[in-house]
Amino acid sequence: MIEYQNGIHITGTGLWLDAKRGVDFSFVSHAHIDHAVRHKEILATKETARLYEHRFGKAKFNILEYNQPKRFSRKFKSHSGIKVELFPSGHILGGAQILLEMGGIRIVYTGDFKLRKCLTAKKAEVKRCDILIMESTFGLPRYIFPDRNEITEEITAFVERAFSLGEVPIFLAYSLGKAQEIMKILGNRGYKISVHGTIFKLAKIYEELGIKFKNYRPYKAGDLEGRVLIVPPWVRGSAMIKSIPRKRMAVLTGWALDSGIRNLFGTDDAFPLSDHADFSELMEYARLAEPKKIYTMHGFSEFPEFLRKEGFDAEQLKETTQVRNNFSKELLLNYDLFVKA
Ligand SMILES: [Zn+2]
Numbered sequence: 001m002i003e004y005q006n007g008i009h010i011t012g013t014g015l016w017l018d019a020k021r022g023v024d025f026s027f028v029s030h031a032h033i034d035h036a037v038r039h040k041e042i043l044a045t046k047e048t049a050r051l052y053e054h055r056f057g058k059a060k061f062n063i064l065e066y067n068q069p070k071r072f073s074r075k076f077k078s079h080s081g082i083k084v085e086l087f088p089s090g091h092i093l094g095g096a097q098i099l100l101e102m103g104g105i106r107i108v109y110t111g112d113f114k115l116r117k118c119l120t121a122k123k124a125e126v127k128r129c130d131i132l133i134m135e136s137t138f139g140l141p142r143y144i145f146p147d148r149n150e151i152t153e154e155i156t157a158f159v160e161r162a163f164s165l166g167e168v169p170i171f172l173a174y175s176l177g178k179a180q181e182i183m184k185i186l187g188n189r190g191y192k193i194s195v196h197g198t199i200f201k202l203a204k205i206y207e208e209l210g211i212k213f214k215n216y217r218p219y220k221a222g223d224l225e226g227r228v229l230i231v232p233p234w235v236r237g238s239a240m241i242k243s244i245p246r247k248r249m250a251v252l253t254g255w256a257l258d259s260g261i262r263n264l265f266g267t268d269d270a271f272p273l274s275d276h277a278d279f280s281e282l283m284e285y286a287r288l289a290e291p292k293k294i295y296t297m298h299g300f301s302e303f304p305e306f307l308r309k310e311g312f313d314a315e316q317l318k319e320t321t322q323v324r325n326n327f328s329k330e331l332l333l334n335y336d337l338f339v340k341a
Contacts, residue, residue: 002107002131002133002295004297004317004318004319005319006019006020006021007019007020007021008133008317010082010100010102010107015027015082016039017098017109017111017133019037019039020037021037022038022039022040023039024039024040024041025040025042025043025062026039026041026042027042027043027044027098027109028042028044028048028052029048029091029097029098029111029112030048030051030091030092030095030111030112031048031051031054031094031176032092032112032177038056039059040060041060041061042059042060042061042062043061043062043064043086043098044061044062044063044064044086044094044096045063045065045066045094045095045096046063046065046094047209048094048096049063051094051176051202051205054201054202055176064084064085064086065086066086066087066088066096067085067087067125068085068086069083069084069085069099070083070084070085071083081102082100082101083101083102084098084100084101085098085099085127086098086099087099087125087127088121088122088123088124089110089111089113089114089121089124090113090114090115090116090117090118090124091111091112091113091114091121091124091177091275091276092120092121092177092180093120093121093177093209093211094121095111095121096111097110097111097124097125097127098111099127099129105130106128106129106130107129107130107131107133108127108129108131108132108133108291109133110132110134110285112135112137112275113134113135113285114275114277114278115277115281115284116145116277116281117148118148118181118275119181119184119185120177120180120181120206120211126285126288126289127289128288128289128290128291129291130291130292130293131291131293131294131295132285132286132289132291132293132294133294133297133317134285134286134294134295134297135276135277135296136277136296137276137277138254138276138279138282139279139282139296139299139300139302139306140279140300140302140303141279141306142257143254143257143279144257144278144279144280145254145257145272145274145278146272151271151272151273155171155185155250155271155273156189158248158250158269158271159186161248162248163226165246166246167246167247167248168224168227168229168244168246168248169228169229169248169250170228170229170230170231170241170248170250171228171230171231171249171250171251172232172235172249172250172251172252172265172267173199173230173231173232173233173251173252174232174233175199175202175232176202177275178253178273178275179199179203180202180211181275182230182273183203183213183216183230184211184213186228187213187214187215187216188214190214191228192215192216192226192227192228193215193216193217193228194216194217194218194220194223194228194229194230195217195218195229195230195231196218196219196230196231196232196235197218197219198232199230199232200217200218203216219231219240221243229244229247233251233265236265236266236267248268248269249265249266249268249269250267250269250270250271251267251270251271252270252271252273253272254272254273254274254276254278255270256270256272256273257272279306282303283306283307283310286307286314287310291312292313293313293314294312294313294314294315295314295315295317296314296315296316297316297317303316304316
């Protein structure tokens with residue numbers, strides 16, 4: 001039913017979910033670099049398609065809006081009859097989860113997600129399903145993020161402190177998603193913002209797609225007076241950063257909850273502004289979806305144990321595992337009938 005090798009393959013069909021190597025037809029949950037590779041044809045939201053093309057060039061897309069269920073037509077021979085629906089993952093702009101209905105079984109694949117509200121992506125939805133394949137990056141109880149307002153206050157205090165010391169406040173944030181979120185937070189608070197070129201280009205695409213930002217422009221050497229600078233983490237050791245004499249740097253990542261993250265990034269501070277669900281959101285998701293079976297992806301091997309303690313049938317999806325259980329047998333039988341019908 002589900003095969004996990006270089007992405008998820010729905011066996012007996014030509015359909016892949018976030019395939020990590022080029023295939024004929026794959027759902028791409030969002031445009032992060034770890035997910036988007038070149039495929040012959042891609043199922044995605046229009047926002048993901050736009051961001052994907054910006055990063056990887058032209059591709060053939062099968063665009064599906066959120067909450068518009070669609071049954072594959074005969075054109076897609078290998079998976080005709082499967083009903084698919086994309087719905088918001090809350091991860092980054094355009095990010096989608098997918099619901100597959102095959103032979104009366106509902107399978108949800110979350111891709112990267114978070115349940116908390118943010119300013120640059122639609123809030124995630126949860127749908128009831130029989131089989132849940134969930135991303136679980138922060139699947140340990142120690143990863144509970146503080147309240148969003150609290151993080152915003154800490155970020156603001158960091159900026160104010162830097163200004164009061166005559167330093168340039170610099171945030172390290174991934175160029176797609178995280179950078180736009182901090183641009184929005186700081187822009188709404190009235191700060192003037194300079195951004196790295198890669199972030200600027202992506203922000204322009206966000207604006208095309210309806211997410212607007214205030215008070216920002218691309219970074220220019222010597223033009224940082226009274227401005228906050230946002231750059232991707234890989235820029236941190238560059239000549240550009242070294243040329244700024246007085247600065248105070250912070251990294252924005254869920255891993256900020258781990259001690260030592262500042263040393264790792266070489267920053268003065270770290271704030272847990274994350275695009276991923278924390279432990280409590282992962283557990284909440286499972287409770288709301290009420291699946292009969294959960295497969296976890298990414299993250300800690302201990303996480304399924306926490307789900308099992310709450311009564312869920314859960315296990316980690318491991319690369320090269322072929323999922324075959326009683327449930328899948330039922331599905332395969334139904335699916336055969338379904339295809340012939
Ligand atoms: Zn992602």
